[in-house]
Amino acid sequence: MSGASLSPVLKQATPVVVDHAAGSWIHGTDGRRYLDFTTGIGVTSTGHCHPDVVAAAQEQCTKIIHAQYTTVMHQPLLRLTERLGDFLPDGIDSVFYANSGSEAVEAAVRLARMATGRQYIVTVQRGFHGRTVAAASLTTAGTKFSAGFGPLMSGVATTPFPDALRLGMTTDDAVDHALKEFDYLLATRLSPSELAAVVIEPFLGDGGYLAVPPAYLAGLRERTARHGALLVLDEVQAGVGRTGRFWGHQHTDGLVPDVIITAKGIASGFPISAIAAPEAIMAKAWPGSQGGTYGGNAVAAAAGVATLDVIEREGLVENSRVRGAELLDGLRSGLAGIDQICDIRGTGLMLAVEFGDPTANAGGPRAIEAARLASSVQQACIDEDLLTLTCGPTGSIVRLIPALVVTADEVVTGTERFVRAVRRVVEM
C-alpha cells in the first residue's frame, strides 16, 4: 500500500502547512508565524477563528449539522436571511443560498435567464466569476481559468472593461470608450431583446484589484434597465466590508442592482453563498429550479449570522476603510521611487501593487518580466513571514487582502515586511 497524494492540478501559492490560526496570524507546522494578508482569498473576514464565530458553529453542531434545505428548513438559515436583510439594499428582499461563489454565479445566470426569458449574458473583460464551467464561461481574467476544457457555455458575450491604466487613457475616456463598445456589442452581436443580464464585479478581484469606475456601473445600470435586462453584481470578493463599505457597489451613488451575488466573507470561512434579488424577480423562476444537497448548511449559516453580528458590533466596515487607507499610505511612501512599480492602489482592504508597464503587450517580454517580478515579490514576502497573493490577467499584480479585524500595528508590520520584500527583489 503506497497511500495517495494530492493531485498536481492543485497549485499552491505558498509552502505553508497550517497548524492553527487566530485573527490575522497563521501558525505553520514549520514553527513560523505568518501575517496573513490573503485571508483565504478574502474569506476570513472576521479573522481566523473569531471566538464568536467558533462558538456559533460549535453550538450549531450540537443541534443539527445538515438540515437539507429542500427537505426541512432550519433556524440558522432563517436568521441569516433576516440578518442579511439588514445589509441588502431596499427592495432586494429575496435570498437563495448555495455553497460557493461559482455556484451562486450559476444560480444568478439561471435566475436571469428564467426571469427574462432571454438567453444572453454579457460579462465584462477581466472579470473573474469562478471555475465551474458556466462560471468559467463568464470569466475573462486570464486564459488559465478556461484553457483546455472547452467548449464553454454558449450564450455569453464579453464587453471591454474601462481599462484606463492598460489603455493609457483617462478614466473618463476609458468609461466613454467601454460604454460605446457595450452599445456596439448590442448593435452587432446580440440584440438587446436577447440580453438577459450583464454580470460584473464592482471591483475586479482576480482580474487585478481594480475599482470599476462608478460612471461605468451607472452607465450599465441605465442601459440594462432600458433594455429590460438585469444588472447582476458579483460581490463575492468585494462585498461584506472588503472595500470599506458593506457592498462594493455602494461606492457608486444611488446604484441599485437587480441581483447581488455574495459568498467568501459572509461566513468567515464556512462555505456558504447566496444570490439576493427582489421577490418579483425571484418569483419568475419556477419553484425547484434552484437547489442542491448542501446549500445553506446549518453550521455555515450559524457562522454567517455570527459573522454579520461581529462585523456590526466591532465596526469592521469602518476598520476596513481606516486600516486600508493606512496600508495604502504606508505602501505608497515605502515603495516610492521604485521604477518597476507602475501603480499602488486600494479601496478599503482590497489593495494591489502592480509591476511593469500596464500598456505593454500582454504576451510580450515586458509583461512576462512584470509577472516574474510580482511572483518573486510574493515569494519574498513568505521569507518575511507575510502571506500575499498575485493576480491580474498576466500575473503582474501582488494583492494584499488583510482580515477586516486587522489592527494598526499589524498594518505597520505588514507594510514593513512587504516593503523589505519588494526592495530585496528589485535590488537583486
Ligand SMILES: Cc1ncc(COP(=O)(O)O)c(C=O)c1O
Ligand atoms: C468575484 C468572484 N466571483 C466568483 C468567485 C468564485 O467563487 P468560488 O471560488 O467560491 O467558487 C470568486 C472567487 O474568487 C470571485 O472572486
